[in-house]
Amino acid sequence: MSDRTAAVYFENPAYLGFIETQGAQIAEMAHAHGALCVVGADPISLGVLTPPADYGAAGSGADIVCGDIQSLGMHMQFGGGHAGYIATRDEAAYVMEYPSRLFGIAPTRVPGEYGFGDVAYERTSFAIREEGNEWVGTAAALWGITAGVYLALMGPQGMREIGESIMARSRYAALALDALPGVKAPLFAAPHFREFVVNFDDTGQTVAEINDGLRARGIFGGKDLSGEFPELGQSALYCVTEIHTQDDIDRLAHTMADVIQASGEVIA
Known part of the structure; x- marks a missing residue:
């Protein structure tokens, strides 16, 4: 990192599932070099994790926060639907660059009454056509409404x-898999949210072989990480969400035990 660094981006929870506990230090390092701190945050985790804007001392947290809102009430549809969110400091330098229309609230002529309307209309494509900053899509807006309803119903x-x-479910799943011969889970000694890494080096099998065995028994296994992260050996990324029951997790563990036992190659 140097004074030529424009921004520092990190995710919390991280891609490999562990919770980043040094967010404040990362933000402070970025700001010390005049860079922005950008955090990719899973919104469903923010009921239990510190909001990125609050990392460190007041005013020293994330400048921009973004992510995917699929987890906020959107049905699973073989890869969709999806919509993103972005949040920034409430400063014109950030807000005027938003790639969307802006709506604000203001008092009307009726005392005590407020109305919503376009803010900074002059920056939109309606005013300056191809020079506008925003992109408007009905599909994304509808998913935004879905997420808003979900959050309102759930509450803090x-x-x-x-x-x-x-x-709790992620921890239960990791411990259940860690109890299997030759399996280590989670690979990293850290708190996790949803995803965690499972290592199969001592089973004598590759992730591909484990996944083939699981698939033959009706279970879709974890994401093979051996190509992306060869230093992690034969490891896979597993994910547990609120839709998985204890029976689902137990079935995964029992089935994986059968796959490992069938190979007969566990390294002592």
């Missing part, structure tokens, strides 16, 4: 409970 307590439930 509901978001806390679902976050705690996901962490």
Whole structure:
């Protein structure tokens, strides 16, 4: 990192599932070099994790936060639907660059009444056509409404409970797999949210072989990481969410035990 660095981006939870506990230090390092701090945050985790804007001392947290809102009430549809979110400091330098229309609230002529309307209309494509900053899509807007309804129904307590439930289920799954011969889970000694890495080096099998065995028994296994992260050996990324029950997790563990036992190659 140097004074030529424009921005520092990191995810929390990280791509490999562990919770980044040094967010404040990363933000402070970025700001010390005049760079922005950008955090990719899973919104469903924010009922239990510190909001990125609050990393460190007041005013020293993330400048921009972004991510995917699929987890906020959107149905699973073989890869869709998806929509993103972005949040920044409430400063014109950031807000005027938003790639979307801006809506604000203002008092009307009726005392005590407020109305919503376009803000900074002069920056939109409606005013300056191809020079406009925003992109408007009905599909994304509809998913935004879905996420808004989900958050309203869940409330702060509901978001806390679902976050705690996901962490507990992820931990239960990791320990269940770690109990199998030759399996290490989670690979990293850190708290996790949803995803965690499972290592199969001591089973004598590759992730591809494990996944083939699971698929033959009706289970889709974890994402093979051996190509992306060869230093992690034969490791896969597993994910547990609020939709997985204890029976689902137990079935995965029992089935994986059968796959490992069938190979007969566990390294002592």
